[in-house]
Amino acid sequence: MARKMFPSVPSAENAAFWAAAEAGTLMVPKCKSCGKSHWYPRALCPHCFSDDIELIPSKGTGTIYSWSHMPRAPEPYTIAYVTLAEGVTVLTNIVDCDPKALKIGQAVKLAWQKVEGGPQVWVYTPA
Amino acid sequence: MSIKGKAYIVGAYEHPTRKAPDKSVAQLHAECAAGALKDAGLTKDDIDGYICAGDAPGMGPINMIDYMNLTKIRFMDSTDVGGSSYLLHVAHAAQAIALGRASVVLITLAGRPRSEGQATGTAPRAGNPLVPDTQFEQQYAAVTGNGYAMVAARHMYEYGTTSEQLAWIKVAASHHAQYNEHAMLRDVVTVEDVVNSPMVATPLHRLDCCVISDGGGALIVTSPEIAKSLKRPLVKVIGAGESPKGQLGGMVDLTYSGAVRSGAAAWAESGVKPADIKYASIYDSFTITVLMQLEDLGFCARGQGGKFVSDGNLISGVGKLPFNTDGGGLCNNHPANRGGITKVIEAVRQLRGEAHPKVQVPNCDIALAHGTGGMLGTRHGSATLIMERE
Numbered sequence: 448m449a450r451k452m453f454p455s456v457p458s459a460e461n462a463a464f465w466a467a468a469e470a471g472t473l474m475v476p477k478c479k480s481c482g483k484s485h486w487y488p489r490a491l492c493p494h495c496f497s498d499d500i501e502l503i504p505s506k507g508t509g510t511i512y513s514w515s516h517m518p519r520a521p522e523p524y525t526i527a528y529v530t531l532a533e534g535v536t537v538l539t540n541i542v543d544c545d546p547k548a549l550k551i552g553q554a555v556k557l558a559w560q561k562v563e564g565g566p567q568v569w570v571y572t573p574a
Numbered sequence: 575m576s577i578k579g580k581a582y583i584v585g586a587y588e589h590p591t592r593k594a595p596d597k598s599v600a601q602l603h604a605e606c607a608a609g610a611l612k613d614a615g616l617t618k619d620d621i622d623g624y625i626c627a628g629d630a631p632g633m634g635p636i637n638m639i640d641y642m643n644l645t646k647i648r649f650m651d652s653t654d655v656g657g658s659s660y661l662l663h664v665a666h667a668a669q670a671i672a673l674g675r676a677s678v679v680l681i682t683l684a685g686r687p688r689s690e691g692q693a694t695g696t697a698p699r700a701g702n703p704l705v706p707d708t709q710f711e712q713q714y715a716a717v718t719g720n721g722y723a724m725v726a727a728r729h730m731y732e733y734g735t736t737s738e739q740l741a742w743i744k745v746a747a748s749h750h751a752q753y754n755e756h757a758m759l760r761d762v763v764t765v766e767d768v769v770n771s772p773m774v775a776t777p778l779h780r781l782d783c784c785v786i787s788d789g790g791g792a793l794i795v796t797s798p799e800i801a802k803s804l805k806r807p808l809v810k811v812i813g814a815g816e817s818p819k820g821q822l823g824g825m826v827d828l829t830y831s832g833a834v835r836s837g838a839a840a841w842a843e844s845g846v847k848p849a850d851i852k853y854a855s856i857y858d859s860f861t862i863t864v865l866m867q868l869e870d871l872g873f874c875a876r877g878q879g880g881k882f883v884s885d886g887n888l889i890s891g892v893g894k895l896p897f898n899t900d901g902g903g904l905c906n907n908h909p910a911n912r913g914g915i916t917k918v919i920e921a922v923r924q925l926r927g928e929a930h931p932k933v934q935v936p937n938c939d940i941a942l943a944h945g946t947g948g949m950l951g952t953r954h955g956s957a958t959l960i961m962e963r964e
Contacts, residue, residue, distance in 0.1 A: 452713040456703035486824030487710040493823035513731070513828055513951075515723035516776045517715075520696065526720045528826055528951075535824030538952070540714045546776070551731040568713050 449542070450522040454565025463502060464488045465566050473557055473569045474502035475533040486535035506532040507557035509571065516546035529555055529571050540570045549573075576843055581668035582801035583809045583961065585614030585794030586922040588900075588915075592758045592907060594788040595689040599631050599910075600641050602684035602790045607642060610792035615804050616678060618642070621794075623649035623676030625667060627659035629685045629790075629910040638682070649676035655818070655955025656947025657857060659683075660793070660914035662957035665814035667795035677797050684790025685910020694786050694911050695719040696774065711952070718859070719783065721949035723775035726862035728828040730777060732877065735865070737777055739880035741768035743861040744781050744904050746888035751901025753930040758785045759905040768861075782861040784903035784913065791915035793922075807926040808964035812940075813844025820953035831946060832956030833870035840958035841872070846940055848872045851960075853924040853935045854895055855917035855943040858902040859950075864888075867944050868895075871958065890933040899924065899933035914945040918959065925963040939963045 457465035467474045477484045480497030491498050514527035525541045527549075541549060542558065554574035559567045587609030589602060597605075603626070611617060621644050630638045634652035649670045653659060660683055667679035687694055698715040701708035729735045745765055751757040768781040801808055817835035841847060848871065856864045865879035873895060874882035887893035900906045900920040903913035921941040923929040929938075940962050948954035 450715075452715070453698065453700050455709040455713055457709060458703075458706070461709070484824065486821070487707055489706065512826060513724040513728040514776075515720035515727060515778075517696070517717075517720055518773055518776070520715075524715060526714055526716055526724065528724060528828075530826075536821070536826035537824070538711050538714055538716060551727065562713060565713075 449560050450524050452562045452568065454562050455568060457566060460490050461488050467502065468569070469566050471559060473505040473507065475505045475531065475535060476500050477503050484533045484535050486537050503533065505557065508532045508574065509555055511541070511549065511551050511553045511555060512536050513551060514541060514549055525549065527571070541572065542570045543572045575672065577665060577668035577672050577814060578812045578843055579798070579810055580672035581795050581811045582798060583664065583793055583811065583918070583922050584796050584801050584804050584806050585610035585616065585792070586919045587613050588791045588907065588919045589684070589789040589909070590756045591789050592756065592787045593688050594686055599684055599686060600638065602686070603630060603638055603682045604642050606682050606684055606790045606792035607680055610680065610794045614794045614806060616794060618644065619646060620678045621680045622646045623667060623670055623679030625651045625663040625679060625681045627652060627683065628654040629683055629912060649679065655957065657859065657912035657914045658945030658947030658955040658957040659912070661918060661943055661945040661959045662814070662816040664793060664795055664811060664918060664959055665816065668811045668814070671795065671797050677800060679795045681793040681795070681915070682790065683910055683912055683915040685912070686788040687911050688786050688788045692786060695783055716949070716952060718949060719775035719778060721951035722860045722862055723778045724951045725828045725866060726777050729862065729865065732829055733880065735880035737769045738765050739884050740782060740861040740865060741765040742883045742885070743858065743864045743888065744768050746886060747858065747898050747902045747904040749889045750899045750933050751905035753932040754901045754906055757901040757906040758787050778860055778862065784859050784908045785905065786911065787907050787909055789907055789909035791909065791919050793915065793918055809922050809925045810962045810964050811959065812962045813840040813960040814958060815839025816955070816957045818953070818955050828951060831866050831870050831950060832954060833867045833944060833946065833958065836956040836958040837871040840960050844960040846960060850940050851942045852938045853899065853921065853941040854897050855921045856897050857913055857917060857945045858898055858904045859913060859946065863946050863950060866950065867946060871944060890935060896935050899929050912947070914947065917943040917945055921961060925961055
């Protein structure tokens, strides 16, 4: 059974991002002015401050940049930074995995986890 | 304009308590203030500047100023960058003094996480939804422990750093703590003890983590004229730097911290270099925190921190860089989950020659104190302070 998560409270700023997430698509913001992707999503590009941002559907693949497993938590879980194919590195959980077998650089793929009281959120599993 | 030589630390007090169920947080702040004033030989009515951070109950500094009835305040600041706050508070006090906006500045820290039963580093807490990153991160339960652990995991991957090397940092702190009668953990531990302690957040073990303690501390910073009128050894501020670091818009890089920039600023202002430092207080929320800061401050090359801390190199009287001779946050005290003020206090003890004789560094004339506040793996503040005995 999936670990109980604090539900996200979507901001008005990111309504389109969260609507896509609810529909099962992870969007990665990309600035039309400087051409760079960014994470986490925001209205002004954190690289150049342009507000000309488009949301691009993520390919759903990435590699583990770093991770840590919490074996003594009431519901043990694994936190990670995953570098997406789009180039940004996102904070997430690795689920449905053997934490002893995880490695930095390992390929992972997108999955969705339901959260009570909030929108579903992106997690990753070994590819 | 520089703060070099414009301000002196004349009062430094660490509360002896490590568990205070019978005291309020405000009371602990005031007791620390009274202790630092007594240490300096000054009185409450000499204070005309006050600085605190988020551990002080109330709106910024306002409620604590009223509680202590500080009636002459003309400079106040409540910059909160977690445990690193108090190091940059000394720099902010020095700036105010250099500009003539204050003459005697009090800085306090206090808290009671131990009495309140906080699982500080491991319990997920619901974030404020107005904080912009909360909606994208809190569901994944980034807690203090695993936020630092991911930095350690990446360092091991990039540079081959080992758990045994990290353990040496705790071993060194424990060698110092055995002489501190107030330290929460006074037993000397071995590398084996550390790596065999329970895994908390891979690759960090329980003994890679700092203590959770009640208590606090206070500092008094003043002008050269007032400092020279007092009867205490002269500890002069000669350089400081502060820097934040975060996720860089998604270009996350865990191989360095804000200390790269805060350290560079402090070295430049002070005119001294790592080889001149006789004693260093290095923030030790976790063993990995120390290793990262030693590299970022230039005490060793990037990736060489593991080798640098091994074989007792941080133990006073044994190694090249005596660190945290009070036992640090790893063994002595981490009041309010914020170790910044105790870093300055032990550096002042060393510069005055008032550290425990078993750990006092001979001829300690130049010392550094550095803090990392917030979470090293997501977003944090870094503050560096360099001091000289005159």
